[in-house]
Amino acid sequence: MKKILIAALAVTLSACGTVQPVKNKSASVSPMKFPCLSYSLACGNIPVRKPVKKELEGELSGNIDEGRKIAFTKKRGNCLACHRMKGGTQPGSRGPDLTAYGSLKRSDEETYALVYDMRWRVPDTLMPPMGTNQILTEQEIRDVVAFLQSSK
Template sequence: MVKSRLTSLWLAAALVAATPVFGHEVVSYEIVGDAVPMALGGRVGDRQRGKVIVFDRRRGNCLICHTFPVANEPFQGDLGPALGDVGKRLSEGQIRLRLIDPLRLNPKSLMPAYYKVDGLREVAPEYQGKPALEAQEIEDVTAYLVSLKGQQ
């Protein structure tokens, strides 16, 4: 079965196999330590598109748990760390892995996996096998978060 084979590959080699997912391709990536150092599929992230995703309450929905240094965004959360200086605290690869699969680093994390598709629980049938964000969107959000150095 493809799903169990992919799970075995992931556990054995810390790689995610490329699999077509409802019109989206989940590209392979390698985890090195606590990071995914290479951009997904060699894509280049766009900081402005990433900011839109981060502040979109239906797409990234980052504001539900995190605070950002912006005055015009009410109802920011405090369950996760403030992200105003995340680009100073974490490398690009560390940010990327936290978006892809935060449970890999902290099994008790409340943050959803935005790019993982296997091994998830309580996923509505219409979303099963689909990443929450596409590879390009992960790179866009990563680019935006890397730009947050605390000087805003």
């Protein structure tokens, strides 16, 4: 009986453990992994992550619709907070207008690297390093780039 119970428990536990990974959702990273203002907590001494110039490997293969969702959702990319984007309402005004980004004919590689981390080109930029700081996953950045390239 005990064995059965344990087995049942194990099955339940493993079922819990293997909850389908939510696809294309940014994994939330603990704020403790980034610098903070504290004098006593460990995060107070963490330096800012160094700029990374990320190479795009292989085809872009991004999902335009998914990219739009990511760009417009506050808890994910929230690109709209600073940029005008095609189809986005109540955009911000600090960043460059991206409504016709696709017409600029900039390469996927460059766009990907800039969304991943803008600081290798503009060191004092206000734009969060989406890739370096794990705000978005690599696939999510591909999706956003696909959406940008489709905005014409």
